Amino acid sequence: MRKPFVYVAAIAMLLCVSSFSEPSYKMGRIKYNGGGDWYGDRTALINLIKFCNENLKTNFQPDEETVEVGSEELFNYPFTFMTGHGNVIFTDQEAKNLRKYLTGGGFLHIDDNYGFDQFIRPQMRKVFPELEFVELPVNYAIYHQKYNFPTGLPKVHEHDGKRPQGFGLIYKGRLVCYYTYQCDLGNGWEDLGTYPGDSQETRLKALRMGANLVQYVFTK
Numbered sequence: 001m002r003k004p005f006v007y008v009a010a011i012a013m014l015l016c017v018s019s020f021s022e023p024s025y026k027m028g029r030i031k032y033n034g035g036g037d038w039y040g041d042r043t044a045l046i047n048l049i050k051f052c053n054e055n056l057k058t059n060f061q062p063d064e065e066t067v068e069v070g071s072e073e074l075f076n077y078p079f080t081f082m083t084g085h086g087n088v089i090f091t092d093q094e095a096k097n098l099r100k101y102l103t104g105g106g107f108l109h110i111d112d113n114y115g116f117d118q119f120i121r122p123q124m125r126k127v128f129p130e131l132e133f134v135e136l137p138v139n140y141a142i143y144h145q146k147y148n149f150p151t152g153l154p155k156v157h158e159h160d161g162k163r164p165q166g167f168g169l170i171y172k173g174r175l176v177c178y179y180t181y182q183c184d185l186g187n188g189w190e191d192l193g194t195y196p197g198d199s200q201e202t203r204l205k206a207l208r209m210g211a212n213l214v215q216y217v218f219t220k
Contacts, residue, residue: 023061028077030108031068034089040113041083044189051189051207052214056146070094074101079217080108083186085115088123095126102127102169102176107217110179111186114159124169124177133167133179142166142178145215147208153180154205156188157195174220178213185209 027045031038045064052058067073067080070093074080090098102108110120121133136142136152143149143166153164164183168175187195188206 024059025079026061026065026077028067028074028080029064030080030082031066032082032084032088032090032094034087034119036084036086036088036116036119037113038082038084038088040085041111041186041190043191043194044083044186045081047191048189048207048210048214052211056211056215058214058218068094070097072097074098075104075106078106079214080106081111081186082108082120083111083113083116084119085113086119088116088119090123090126092126095123099127103171106176108177109213110177111184112179112181113184113186114157117181120179124179128169128171131169131171133169136166136168136175136178140166140168141220142175142212142216145212145219147212149209149212153183153185154188154202154209155183156198156202156206157184159184175216 027049029038029045046062049060049062049064053060053062065077067077069090074097098108110116110124112120124133138150138152143152153166155164159182162182165181166183167179167181169177169179185206188198188203189210192198192200192203
């Protein structure tokens with residue numbers, strides 16, 4: 001039997017239980033099939049978790065956990081992260097499971113690690129055939145949590161030189177999936193020095209934006 005999912009009271013508690021000895025929540029990395037590197041940005045989530053625990057006073061378990069998109073364990077993670085460069089394939093069962101997770105209160109952040117866009121969009125269409133990714137305006141609440149981003153997403157890596165964009169899937173008025181494109185937000189969460197030329201200033205912006213995502217999810 002699946003464990004009960006996150007309730008409003010429990011969500012509110014997340015932001016004030018940092019003094020508890022035992023972590024209250026876990027952050028999950030989505031493992032998928034198709035050959036893409038779902039394991040990319042290896043230090044990203046660990047650093048984001050630490051940043052949120054220190055600056056938002058959340059109480060996440062310090063290590064990320066891997067969860068398969070079709071697993072019942074998916075429902076144990078209020079916040080999940082998915083990234084990659086290459087191909088991704090959802091079976092019908094996996095798409096159904098992900099939809100049930102997202103419509104039941106879960107949240108997915110997809111970060112294009114460059115080259116992911118052409119693969120992830122058709123797969124998310126399997127999950128929500130009735131929805132389209134829409135670009136969130138810069139006044140959307142996700143950009144104005146603890147940290148203010150008046151112009152939207154920060155740019156971490158250039159790649160094609162395009163502006164960073166944040167897209168959302170909105171189901172019955174709730175943002176269930178946030179997709180960062182031409183941004184490389186997850187790269188920005190990694191250990192300083194992972195990518196030559198990256199600055200501490202850029203890394204801090206990326207971590208603050210990630211913290212905004214977490215705060216948004218746990219207060220909406």
